[in-house]
Amino acid sequence: MNYGKRGAAKKKKALRSKSKKWSKRFALTFFKAILLLILAVGIIGVCGGLGVVKGILASAPDTDIDVSPSGFSTFVYDAEGNQIAKLDAEGSNRVPVSMDKIPENLAHAFVAIEDARFYEHNGIDIKGIIRAGFIGLTSGHFSEGASTITQQLIKNNVLTSWTSESEKGFAVKVKRKIQEQYLAIMLEKQMDKDKILENYMNTINLGQNTLGVQAASKRYFGKNVWELNLSECAVIAAITQNPSRYNPITHPEKNAERREKVLGDMLEQGYISQSEFDEALGDDVYSRIQIVNEETGETAINSYFVDALTEMVMEDLEAAGYSETQAFSLLYSGGLKIYSTQDPTIQAICDEVCSNEENYPDGTTWYLNYQLTIQHANGETNNYSKEMLEDYLKQNGSDKKYPLLFSSQDDAYAAAENYKASLLQDGDEVLAEKISMTPQPQISMTIEDQSTGNVVALVGGRGAKEANRTLNRATSTTRQPGSTFKIVSTYAPALDSAGLTLADVFVDAPFNYANGKPVSNWYSSGYRGICSLRDGIRDSLNIIAVKTLTSIKPQLGYDYLQNFGFTTLVESEERNGQIFSDIQQSLALGGITHGVTNMELNASYATIANGGTYIKPKLYTKIVDHDGNILIDNTAGESRQVIKESTAFLLTDAMVDVVTSGTGTSVNFGGMSIAGKTGTTSDYNDVWFAGYTPYYTCTTWTGYDNNAKLSGKNGERNLAKTLWRATMSKIHENLENKAFNVPADIVTATVCSQSGKLPIPGMCDETLKTEYFAKGTVPTETCDVHYQGMVCEYSGLPATEFCPFGVPGTVTMTPALDAALSGNVNQNADGTAANQCPHNAAFFADPNANAIIAQQQLELDARHMLANYDAQMANLQAALQNAQAVLLNAQQQAAAATDPDSQAAAQNAITQAQQEIDNLNSQIMALQNAHALQQQQDQQAGTPGQ
Template sequence: MNYGKRGIVNQAKELNSGTDKWGKKFSLFGFYILLSLIIGFFIIGASAGIGVFNGIIATAPDITNIDVTPSGFSTFVYDTEGNQTAKLVSTDSNRIPVTMDMVPENLAHAFVAIEDERFYEHNGIDIQGIIRAAVRGITTGNFSEGASTITQQLLKNNVFSGWTNETKLQSVKRKIQEQYLAIQLEKKMSKDDILINYMNTINLGSNTLGVQAASLRYFNKSVSELTLSECAVIAGITQNPSRFNPITHPENNTERRNKVLRKMLEQGYISQVEYDSAMADDVYARIQNVNQETGGDSTVNSYFVDALTNEVLEDLIDAGYNETQAYTLLYSGGLKIYSTQDPKIQAICDEVYTDESNYPEGTKYLLAYELSVQSADGTVTNYSSEMFTSYFKEQKSSFNMLFNSSEDADAAIEEYKAAVMSEGDTVLGEKINLTPQPQVSLTIEEQSTGYIVAMVGGRGAKTASRTLNRATDSYRQPGSTFKVISTYAPGIDSAGLTLATVFNDAPFAYSNGTLVRNWWGSEYRGLNNVRAAIRDSMNVIAVEAITLITPQLAFDYLKNFGFTTIVEKEVINGKTFSDIQQSTALGGLTKGVKNFELNAAYAAIANGGVYIEPKLYTKVVDHDGNVILDNTQANSKRILKETTAFLLTSAMQDVVTSGTGGSVNFGTTAIAGKTGTTSDYVDVWFAGFTNYYTATTWTGYDNNAKMTNSAEKNLSKTMWRKVMEKIHADLPYSSFSIPDGIVSATVCSRSGKQPIAGLCDGTLYTEYFEEGTVPTESCDVHYAGTMCAIDGCPSTESCPFKTAGVFELTPEVPAALQSGFVNYTPTNSAYTTVTDENGNTTTVLNTCHHTAEFMAQQGIDEIIAAEQAAAQAAAAAANPEAAAEAPPETVVDTVPENVAAGN
């Protein structure tokens, strides 16, 4: 500043200058305007900010409607003794809730110490923490340090579930709402409630949610049993469940655990002695041991649990849930499913069926193969098992994907790859699955309750859950096991058959003309009753019986027996199929049956004729303890009279004691059952029961190959006995009781009717009957008189070939069966029923053709000589040794005593 004379003069001029005065006025005015704008912008900005803030708060979820309880929980399956047999989980549901009294104090303190040290002091947000994080961010440029309280984290996990995919703007909005709601939540919920919900919610790695699931996963024990060191391990996972996973990254978790312990010591939660002890604990060695013992994260459910989950899903849908809701509830709803599985019986089944020494030597392996190949130009070609099969069938027409060893299969795979791949091709993917053959299945049911107590769905290692279960999913032909339930059950129950009813095992054809063949070959055994037909599994008589009672009646009974796979009428590939046919008697079905349904049918017989729908669980309880599926009541109905069930049981006892199923008899209790074999031994069954349990075993190749050796053909019976003998080892002997309404009577075994004294003395036997069904007709098989050696019929008075004695005649064939017998004429039977014009019927004895008129014709001597010569030739052909010893010129003029019609 110039304070000299010139300076003072210049200042005076400036003060008196008009231009300068207006310039200053405008400058001041501009300053005021600028200041006003700044203040205005500040006010507007503040108002807008307050408005935005209020808007964000206004759009926050209503605190009164907020539920911070975790929503996804594991479902558990329990057996009949209360043991946990399975845990069903899906994404975000491997959680087992616990209450605060179950959580060790050290675990609660560990989380507070590492995650929110002022948790018990703040009101939901930690101002100190926010300021600290802000300062750290400004000074370091790293704003990653969080200041979220446990309350905020609880809200973030259970209310703001979409935060992982939010933008920065959405993140700011969410954090403001999160802090606001944290304050509100602390007003309505105690610290302990907030903390326990947090500990039940958090992700703790290895697909575990919550402290209980983590404790079981890493230490194989309940959270209540955790040590201080173990508590610190779990609390240390929270910040980054992948990075701090104690199984996959123990070194990272060690650093974090040590920090947790240090924080707990600093904050006064533990003493120096406790800290030192925990630090010295070799906790990670225990974790690795548990991981090996429990098999890691991959849990494959058993065949029983697979079947159970399918049944529960179906029942949930039937109860009103849609498919998605049912699935979510099953795998994320924290359900408790109480199954019918008996752990002791299942253990026996598993022991027998996993023991490879119980299977025939020479196990084969069925290959399933898929290959994806990328060529040099980028083209991708996929090759299937069918294409693999076609390639090798060109070399060998009988090729069927079965190999004697895995090495043979590998060699075939390499050969195929060499054939389909060119130079420059690369394998994108390859799927190889070798399944041991023959395969097996088993169902065991407690027939008095309908409980399926054990199940085996296949042989070999089970590599995944909900794979093919041959006990519940496979359709296989039931063979002769169907004779009892399709034919003899309805026949005895409502069509007039008894165990004594006699049929003729002789050439008989289906309605299409195809001859019915017995399983033992071309031999026929003549007259046999129903008991013998069941015992020896006689095919011809079974078809005769279903023809007599009608296939429609058989089909109606099969529906009552619970079969869901039988077909009334169905068009498949342009052809119409139906199981209302004669071949149903032998188990020749359109589709086949399921093991557990066949077993349930036999269980109905074992249960006195009452069918109980088989069940795999008794009840399902939701996360809150409410019963949502009650399956305790038996869904039952009477499908057979109790007397019918007993008669069938009695006949099937003979199967075990002297028939086709003799090898299953272990002798410590009464057993009834039926064998079943399809053509060429493609499917082999045994279905049987005691007073305790009903079991059905199946054996066969998945690709329907034929079983060739005796061990394979008898495997179903072998496994049935091995399992059931062990199950009954400690059970008392129990015989099948005779119900009211059953009587016994002596009948002729050749006719099934009242015996004639002096004629039937050698064929008497005592049979069980339902009251009112004991036959009243006299025997029509045994005949005292003379027989013709030429016709094998009772002789006329003028017959030159007659001989006197007691003979067996073929009884008259029912009209419904006459067209089925090959070359049948009325004279094939000893009797013919004649109806006169008034409707009266009489039975006429058929005699030989040597009537008076026949014998009176010209040249009768030559005719008789020719008949005699023909008889001699037939006898010689039948017994050449006897013919050679016979004296020359012997004239046969009598019938040998052992000749019987129909044989």
């Protein structure tokens, strides 16, 4: 440095230099400008940032937020309050519990492992954020979590659309995080810590499709959350960070590691002591978890009863105004409590009886259902159905009518494998294959308490139930009801409003439907003549039932069936260009378009058992929503009076005869009043028994799923009655026998059994019977079947004063009802019916009357000849033998004659004997032909229909 004079002068000059002076001023000004620019940019950035944050917060949900979890399991309870099913959709397997029921150890476990400063922060954990940031900067991995329990609650229950952060951009993540922290702070101002923690523990995903601690406790430990010990609490808290990785069932070793950390954090934070830590760590909790898992299984298969219940609840919710989607969501994730009508004791009896193979006939067959999907080598994919397998079997040697029915499961599997082998070629791949077999014949059963309409038990099929909402043969399958329909379609309306009584009669004789087709009885032993309505019910007489419905008109029967609650009947339906209607005479025998369900048929019989009052069958009494409010009260149910109480009693009393002396005697287990009716379709495709006691109504059905014919050789046709008796006898073991109630307006009267009317002394003495009547329906007319006086020998009716064939006699005439039905009633001048012969004044006014009389005389002579066929034939045969003997003797005399006179006499005797023989042979042939013609006319054919 130059400190000399020259140097100082030089420096002084430099300081006074103008160029230097301006250079420094410019530099200072530029520096100030840069500072101002930086300051401006900073201010603008801060303002912009504040604006962005303000915008983010403005788009956040309202600070008055609801953080309570949504989506809860629905529970179904039986009539005794036992839980019988849990219904939940994905994301709704949750059972909420209040904080006072959650163990303190469980709450502390979550706090210790998830948010150690939970009770200190205001919703966001600043220390945690700094710690996570520091670890991220130093390690290069920003994986350390800093979300508080409050933030997680906001994320799970409020900001639900931002849960998949990995699929969002950085800006979106920042936006969500700012909103989450802001709402967490706001929530902490509105809600105390315990309530936040309660909602959190009711919300979190804990694996195995469980949400919340109560559902998890039930799934892993088979007990309520308040029963958990410290070790079990730590297991559940350990799941939270990664429900798949720390699943205690599938990854017990990973959960054990995490559980140790939970317990260690609890110890470090002062929630438990060292001894508690040691004891919990030594607990063999995972063995217990595996045992519970084996018992509970991954998914529960609901019973047929619960399946039917869910269908009914869905229908009722929609009827209450919910859309189908809303109803489904409410049922499976609304946290409902459904109180069913199922009686656990009765259901257990039904299940035991219907699953006991000893109750079934030998020779169970198996119905094969096989489906296959193959991807061929050329890339083409084909589906192969059960029907295609059936065609294959028919084309490859199966001579069975139903080739998918097998005598053993091994044979069924072999058939499926052979079919698959025939389809597969080199390079093909099986993409999907499904094989199942159901035992046959199949069954269904419904039991109802007729006084309440409560269905107390239900069985929808035979064999193991392998899935939910499978085919339910009690509620979803329609089958032809056979003769069980006679009671509700025909006899109920006939007695209730058509003016008929149990004593009224029709003739069991050949009768045709309106289309000309003969009505056949189920028995083949001829016809039974005059039969009352009671006889028709007791012995299931088809012709009597059809005549009764024809008499009262099928429309009336159809209207009553509608009122009995049947929903599957059709008034008019077009199918393939053809119109079908159930308003037909065949309605009497259950010949209908679509059939009926077991539950609806059972409800119609329960109506009779309930004094004529129909109650729509109920599977539940009430539904309570998540908040404890009654959503639907079904306790009373829908009801209406279908038939009079007196009518119900008359039907009941007649059906008691079915069980004691008719077609249903095998169901009678003694010591209990029983009424019921058998039902068999004409080809034995369906066999039923519907009956009741003073306590319960039960209907059983048996048949093949593919409509194969039930066998008569091994007892299959008796299976419905076998199951009915086995079930109902056990149900009534400890119940007091009660007689069926007799209404006050029921009276008795003695009538002639052949007419159903008041007897004529001296004429009806051999045909008297006592019958029940509703008051006001006791007959006032006298018997019109028994007649004594002049009888028309030709017509068999009482003779008119003009009758040329009148003879004294006694006649049993066609009952008036039957005569009117068949049109065989003559009319008086005033149009009224008259049971007299046709030979009246109008007959003789016909110019052809004499010719008709002559023809009738010939017919009468033929009848006379046939009347004593056996005696006449015996006389003719004897006379023929005598004439043949005379002929033989004359021939011998002719051979021995030596003179012309003797030969002439013998030859004359031969001629006379031959003429006698020819005459007798002609008479015999005529008698035989007449008899054969009569037999042909009298020939009958019967088909089943009990």
